[in-house]
Amino acid sequence: MSKVIRFDDDTPRCAFCGKSERQVKRLVTGPAASICDECVELCVGIIAEERRQDADADALALPTPERIDEALDRYVVGQESAKRTLSVAVYNHYKRVNMELRERAEAGDGQEDAIGRAARASDPLADVRVAKSNILLLGPTGVGKTHLAATLAQIMRVPFVIADATTLTEAGYVGDDVESILQRLLKAADGDVARAEHGIVYLDEVDKIARKSGENTSLTRDVSGEGVQQALLKILEGTVATVPTEGSRKTRDSESVRMDTRGILFVCGGAFVGLADIIRARLGAHESGFGAAWRDRDLDDGRILDEVTPEDLAEFGLLPEFIGRLPVVSVLDELGVDDLAAVLTEPADALTKQYRKLFAEDGVDLTFTDAAVRAIAATAAGQGTGARGLRAILERTLRDTMFRLPSMDGVTGVVVDADAVDGTGRPRLVCDGAATQDFGVVGVRRAVA
Template sequence: MGQVVSYNEEIPNCTFCGKNEHQVHKLVTGPGASICDECIELCVDIISDERRHDAEVNALRLPTPRQIFEYLERYVVGQRDAKRTLSVAVYNHYKRVNMEMREKATRLVAGRICNRGPLADVEVAKSNILLLGPTGVGKTYLAQTLARIMNVPFVIADATTLTEAGYVGDDVETILQRLIQASDGDVERAGKGIIYIDEIDKIARKSGENVSITRDVSGEGVQQALLKIIEGTVASVPVEGLRKHRDQETVSIDTRNILFICGGAFVGLEDIISRRLGKHESGFNSVWKQTEASDDDVLGQVNADDLVEYGLLPEFIGRLPVVSVLDDLTVRDLEKILETPANALIKQYQKLFAVDDVRLTFTEDAITAIATTAVNQGTGARGLRAIIERILESTMFQLPDHDDVDEVVVDASAATGKSEPRMVRHRARRVA
């Protein structure tokens, strides 16, 4: 009996569409399966669409700089220039984060990029922020409010507690550890957070060219340790504890998309700027010069050379390109802080008294007296709560024992400590 011979048995076919190698441009053959170039392109399109969709879903919803500014206006009094600078800087930073997520989504497994344009190879560097200003002007509060509107994890670190690795104190990686904890362990979400490092001026070199014979573990060394994580690197962070050990569990976090905001009072920086501007020279045969800038505007003319002379490393300053100067708060500013913001201090105490069905009232003269006291003490907005606590301490101690008080009135005399706040009793008369 004759045998039927098939001449197509040796021709491989695409496992997905069934076409043979003569019907397609390229056929990739593997053990037990084959795929043609047409099916590969179809798979690439499907994967790219899914990645693009995931990037759009995971992208941060960005408010415009004007919306960020208006939100800051609701909570922070004054500092309009600083708020405008921060609004633009934060918007650009997270626009860059979203842009990188979309670019990553369009990148194929083989490393080829879809829809390449003339700017496809351009990488946008991040711009961290340096805030300068005296204590109590709102540096930390501005950073907290920014994190709230952007809905990203936020932590505050104190530069004075940081030391070089191997010395007693906190390693710089502990800042990242706290950010991961603030993200409930979500490392990817932590990689888009905000870290505010306070007292950054305290790690400046104070000795100038005169190097100490002992190791500076909390000054220049900390600046060197902060350089890489501020610029952007993949850092190994211990899951628990403050030190990395050989057998300790660690996680890796990419800091390229973390926004670092550094703040400090920089006491004495005005003198350095004034000398550079030639404001005055002292000594025999001195030539007195007058600059156009007043004392209040001197800090606003700071440049990188002034910060280097103050004690910051040039490469550290280069990683903080956005510099914003916050002004001293006036009595009028402090009066607004007490009354105007959504969570104003007086509103907070009024809410506390309202729990006991008592109305708390501050007269205009009392508000002015409180603001004036804060300015005289040099504590800024940070000292307002302490002043109000002192004024209301006796009243808050006695109030729970009196059920006939309808209102507590704080006047100028009570604000200056000359008398106690006045308790208005109406319920007893109403019952009678």
């Protein structure tokens, strides 16, 4: 039988599809195998699809602003304007994070596939990069600034930390570096860098790092005021920071990781005492002479902060660059007696419900009369401590009862009225039968209006 002689046995062919170099545009040949340009594009497409699927898996489940606002209503009383502002800001922030995850996956470490290049060419917004928007909360103490930020993190299911700006110092000086904030966020994420890069940081007492009257009263370098603002600029805007996993950056041979802060939402808060006077001075300019027009608008301190401008914050002592990185500004209203009474009873984790649960663990039904709730709220309002002082009042009111109750038998209920809150009386104990205990025991259980 004759043998067919082929003259193209040595012609290079694609190891995947078997096509020769004459059948494709380009054939990349290696020592032991070859691959054509068509198979390369197919492999790039497969890898890009896997990256897109990974990006979709890593993307945060994003509730709508209305859903976020509804969730905030369960835990935060009042502050309707602030809750709406924060809902939109958080939604836009994490929408931008998801967009960047998707874009990074499509780019494939800087190498786009043919489909990606075609889509980018047809999309006029493809090269638009959405800037990061952090949040500044203004309002007196006890109005719920920290509680709002913590609740937002709970809703979004992301790591959350609270940092105090007054403990920070500029790098190279005694005190905490700004990277310590990121280190705490990394610990809150259980060491998962990817989760930490999507967390929320609440930076409290931001007003304390401002330079009062725009001047530095110290003869030495301002390492805890303006220096901290300058150190915060980069991580607020978004940078890749080196974060030590243990100890501090000053520690030798400490292990560190790289964290991208573009996906971290920074919520800065402060009471900004004196800012209202700066705003009033700007709004209260008036003419001289008879019939001069007074242009102060008769705004009280609660409403005057709504008129704040970047120029007012700069005059207060914040750097213009620092202000520019906090474009979303929200003002929280001071809580009145009605608001504080609602804080005590309405939220899902209201303080009265927390104490009722503590007492229920001992088989005791704790009851607060409406007059007692109003008395607690009025006391907190009179002290000027806001919602922050409610727990201290409750602790003082129930301290003796919580001390003696575990040692007492037969007690099934405790009733707190206004006299117990004012200190003129004590909480009344309710028993099923005759009781021998003291301080206001009710001998027979009865319904309390």
